[in-house]
Amino acid sequence: MSGDILLTPGPTPLPPQVREALGRPIIHHRTSQYRSLFRRVLQRMQAVMQTAQPVVCLTSSGTGAMEASVVNLLSPGDEAIVVLGGKFGERWQEVCAAYGIRAAPVPVAYGEAVDPERAASILRAHPKAKAMFATLCETSTGGVPDIQALAAVTRASRAVLVVDAISGLLADECQTDAWGVDVLVTGSQKGLMLPPGLAFLSLSERAWALVNEAKTPRFYTDLRGYRKALADDDTPFTSAVSLVVALDEALTLILQEGVPKVLQRCGLMAQATRSGVEAMGLRLFAQRPSNGVTAIRVPEGIDGKSLAKLMYDRSHVMIAGGQGEMAGKVVRIAHMGHIGPGDILAGLAALEGALVALGHEVAAGTGVQAARAMLESIVHSP
Ligand SMILES: *Cc1c(COP(=O)(O)O)cnc(C)c1O
Numbered sequence: 412m413s414g415d416i417l418l419t420p421g422p423t424p425l426p427p428q429v430r431e432a433l434g435r436p437i438i439h440h441r442t443s444q445y446r447s448l449f450r451r452v453l454q455r456m457q458a459v460m461q462t463a464q465p466v467v468c469l470t471s472s473g474t475g476a477m478e479a480s481v482v483n484l485l486s487p488g489d490e491a492i493v494v495l496g497g498k499f500g501e502r503w504q505e506v507c508a509a510y511g512i513r514a515a516p517v518p519v520a521y522g523e524a525v526d527p528e529r530a531a532s533i534l535r536a537h538p539k540a541k542a543m544f545a546t547l548c549e550t551s552t553g554g555v556p557d558i559q560a561l562a563a564v565t566r567a568s569r570a571v572l573v574v575d576a577i578s579g580l581l582a583d584e585c586q587t588d589a590w591g592v593d594v595l596v597t598g599s600q601k602g603l604m605l606p607p608g609l610a611f612l613s614l615s616e617r618a619w620a621l622v623n624e625a626k627t628p629r630f631y632t633d634l635r636g637y638r639k640a641l642a643d644d645d646t647p648f649t650s651a652v653s654l655v656v657a658l659d660e661a662l663t664l665i666l667q668e669g670v671p672k673v674l675q676r677c678g679l680m681a682q683a684t685r686s687g688v689e690a691m692g693l694r695l696f697a698q699r700p701s702n703g704v705t706a707i708r709v710p711e712g713i714d715g716k717s718l719a720k721l722m723y724d725r726s727h728v729m730i731a732g733g734q735g736e737m738a739g740k741v742v743r744i745a746h747m748g749h750i751g752p753g754d755i756l757a758g759l760a761a762l763e764g765a766l767v768a769l770g771h772e773v774a775a776g777t778g779v780q781a782a783r784a785m786l787e788s789i790v791h792s793p
Contacts (some may be wrong), residue, residue: 416728418758420550420578420704422600422607423748426664429604432657440652446644452655453641455662459580459603459670460595462587462613467637469610470651473577473598476610478506479632480573480594481544484618486626487511490540492533492570494556495519497549498734499575507544510627515540521737522552522706524699527560531567540570541621547579551734553706553743554697555583562591571618577601577610581665582677582703582747593618599654602677602703604661604748608654678702680746680755683782687759688744690781691766691773696741703747706733708740713769715739721768726761752786 417424425433438445449468456466469475481503485491491512493504496519507514517533519525525545534540543565548555558574565572571593576585580595581602587595592615599609614622614634622634636647665673681702685695688707696706709715719732719742733741744758759778766773 420745428660432660440650450644476596482627482629484621492543494545498551503544531564547576548701548703550578555701683785687778687782691778721765728761
């Protein structure tokens with residue numbers, strides 16, 4: 412419904428400029444007009460992804476780019492390392508399994524942050540591993556690992572580091588080139604403020620060398636074709652024209668504000684959410700909380716699914732429940748992209764209302780007050 416407040420970690424709300432662009436008449440993709448737009452968009456994506464490497468754009472959801480990185484970097488029977496700790500870390504493992512890649516897990520309990528030393532020792536035990544797969548914002552737990560430390564660990568090995576930044580991009584800091592992240596994967600429907608449908612990858616020289624050696628069968632996702640087409644500002648297959656046109660508008664908004672400011676603003680929304688939630692007596696799920704999404708432990712005796720449903724029914728605020736084993740025990744509030752202070756305050760008010768309706772005691776207005784105090788203290792500080 413149009414009056415809904417979407418606080419879900421994808422899709423996220425669309426700014427008016429993006430919605431307007433999506434409604435424009437379509438242009439043809441094999442034209443100089445489109446090519447120059449496509450070139451500009453990919454150059455600006457380099458700034459957002461903090462890399463000087465070429466950016467490849469796929470028409471797929473984010474998982475398509477995850478799969479593209481597995482099939483392009485590795486061959487059946489190859490070894491890899493997968494950092495677990497949530498449903499998306501497990502997705503890397505599932506994609507590897509689907510292609511016969513032997514993925515050694517770095518086990519991480521849900522909500523906890525990976526110990527980079529542990530990852531290093533597993534990498535040392537698998538000296539043939541060609542890649543380590545990790546997740547920037549583990550959307551299922553609301554946690555963010557120390558990617559910089561994981562990058563340092565992989566630099567000391569022959570493995571490339573592949574990071575799923577689908578929800579983490581523009582929410583949690585990730586200095587792709589400066590830290591030595593070899594492959595960064597992202598999608599359109601989170602921090603980029605677009606509908607679902609586009610996915611992006613950037614690859615280091617080390618990673619492109621693997622692409623040329625990999626033996627896994629691939630066709631649509633063969634990155635060699637995309638790299639070749641990039642020379643002509645083109646894609647091997649039909650580009651998602653309208654989404655790319657809308658992305659140009661989203662990137663104008665993002666780069667006018669500046670990536671550091673966007674990260675700072677998202678961090679402020681996260682801090683306000685966390686302080687509001689904690690003021691209501693609720694506990695965070697993640698040890699190292701992400702700025703993209705806050706996962707909240709649902710109090711004993713309350714079912715998280717009913718809580719989220721009640722929030723929607725009463726207030727038209729849509730949040731996410733828990734995934735897998737976390738279903739019912741966790742609810743998640745996103746604050747990435749085009750989600751502002753008013754949305755966060757509305758979300759906290761709706762959360763309070765639903766908790767009270769389910770019999771959980773919350774002093775009236777505590778969450779909203781704490782969040783507002785946080786928003787104001789930072790807005791007014793020099
Ligand atoms: C949303 C998300 C995905 C994405 O997937 P889709 O294929 O776009 O549904 C992958 N990883 C993370 C961490 C995500 O948050």
